[in-house]
Amino acid sequence: MTSTNCIFCMIVAGDIPAQKVLETENVIAFRDIAPKASVHVLVAPKVHVPNVAAAAREIPEILAEMATVAQQVADAECDGEFRWIFNTGPSAGQTVFHVHGHVMNGGSLGWDA
Numbered sequence: 001m002t003s004t005n006c007i008f009c010m011i012v013a014g015d016i017p018a019q020k021v022l023e024t025e026n027v028i029a030f031r032d033i034a035p036k037a038s039v040h041v042l043v044a045p046k047v048h049v050p051n052v053a054a055a056a057r058e059i060p061e062i063l064a065e066m067a068t069v070a071q072q073v074a075d076a077e078c079d080g081e082f083r084w085i086f087n088t089g090p091s092a093g094q095t096v097f098h099v100h101g102h103v104m105n106g107g108s109l110g111w112d113a
């Protein structure tokens, strides 16, 4: 399940480069191209699902795998502690409509992070 013109599907396919930090059978984690904290990694499923509620409905096991990957990234990069943000909808700041959790820590993490 991929979506044409989806930048994260292109990263999953290897069609555009990304700084990958972790990969499992169903999940990929890569550094945000415009980091807003010293640790800022995006965790996404390889299949195209638009947002976190759709992921909970359609791929609940993979959403759980995403949580495990997020924890592994934080274990490696910031003592296992992290903020995990899912912007959902344009008015909430979502710009890429392929679900991804922002794993963040370090620096000042205001609520507008």
Ligand code: AMP
Pocket: 007, 018, 030, 031, 032, 033, 034, 035, 042, 086, 087, 093, 094, 095, 096, 097
């Ligand atoms: P959101 O605004 O929650 O949809 O998050 C999308 C995130 O993807 C933003 O923080 C962007 O900086 C990031 N981003 C966009 N394109 C790329 C890319 N090619 N590689 C890594 N991160 C990207």
